[in-house]
Amino acid sequence: MKKIAGWLSFILLVSLFTGCGRQETDDPAYHIYYLNKEKTKVVEQPYDLKEGKTEDMIATLLDALCTNTDSVEYQKPVPGDVTITDWSLESNQLFLYFNDNYSKMQSTDEVLCRAAVVKTLVQLPDVKYVSFYVGDAPLADSRDNVIGLMTEESFVENPGKQINSIQTTTLHLYYANADGNGLVECEKEVQYSSNISLEKLIMENLLKGPDDKNLKAPLPEGTNLVNVTTTNGTCYVTLDEAFLNQNYEIQEPIVIYSIVDSLSEISTISKVQISVNGKTSGVYRDSFALDQLYERNLDYVVSADENETVSTEAQIEETP
Structure with a gap:
């Protein structure tokens, strides 16, 4: 009887495992x-x-x-x-x-x-x-x-009824300060079509530059966005060759982290990689390798009040 009971238990276990296996294969890949x-x-x-x-x-x-x-x-x-x-x-x-x-x-x-x-x-x-x-x-x-x-x-999660509808959101963008050696966080309320990703919306507004005359556009003038996508928490930003144009009024970490910190405001993004026409070889200026994944870094952020003070002092110095 013990042997029979043991065999029955074994058969039952096999049936359970094979049943689970069938259930997995029934789920279409x-x-x-x-x-x-x-x-x-x-x-x-x-x-x-x-x-x-x-x-x-x-x-x-x-x-x-x-x-x-x-x-x-x-x-x-x-x-x-x-x-x-x-x-x-x-x-x-x-x-x-x-x-x-x-x-x-x-x-x-x-x-x-x-x-x-x-x-x-x-x-x-x-x-x-x-x-x-x-x-x-x-x-x-x-x-x-x-x-x-x-x-x-x-694409938006439910493309269809929301397509081409106008939505409103508040972006947190990081522009260069007056001296080009710091970042200033700016809130900007924008209206946009629902079939545009937030990543693209952020990059387009960074490229447009700030509305505040005391701030500077961090990216080189003439830079165009080729593509921006997010996969498994990493945002891949592809810019055209104009990104390599040097604007030494803006320090190189400010250029990189204006992109990284602005995109990292999206909760699903933890890392950012920047490429030029899809190529990640080489470095940006002197020390920022394009094949690296960059994480949020707020060490370069200064307050808006600090930036206005610096800007006012600069204007006074220029006054004859």
Whole structure:
């Protein structure tokens, strides 16, 4: 009887473990992101994707995104007259090329399409970023700013009803003080479209410079934002080559930490990496390596009152 009881216990344990294993495999590893029937948001549906070469898996997912569904509750995100003419994968970056009809889509449809495509493809382990091209030109927004590389975090949590709605938020930005050797925290209330990430909003306002005449823009004049994305708590900022232009009126730590401290005001960001056109080799000026991850550092922050005092003293000295 003891032996029988032991065998029964063993069989029961095996059944429990195999049952758990079946439950895990029943949970689909991949989803396709479609548009709901009202075309107001993206919805995910489980998809049985066979594991294999990354290139084959990409081709399968792209085909599914362009294929009509059998459901009346959701529809394919890529319209029938829009085709993917080519694609390539380079160092975890997937480049998608669309025909000219892509640029004829309505703005809300385009954002939803882009969100669905990116969210679907970045599920693949070898795809971290997705970039869109129309013809041979990189996709740009309504102000002709290149959108650049995108991740799942590039889109609001619930794209759809909130798309293109106007929201208001208060940014905490760090600009250079009058002498260029310190940072001054500024609160700025801004209105923005809900499909723009806070990271991009912060960088755009840093590049515009301060409204206060006693402060200075920390980044070199003419610098453009190429892309900004956040993954696993690290914000990756890509600027163009104008960032390397030297403005010795602003000390180099002030330039770096104006970016790092401003972005670190977002609770989900703990580290920041800055690259120039996607390249992280070399250093900024003398000592700030571009391949390093920088954390929040408030050692350079001075109060607004201190900055105004310095500015007033400077004006007095200049007065004949």
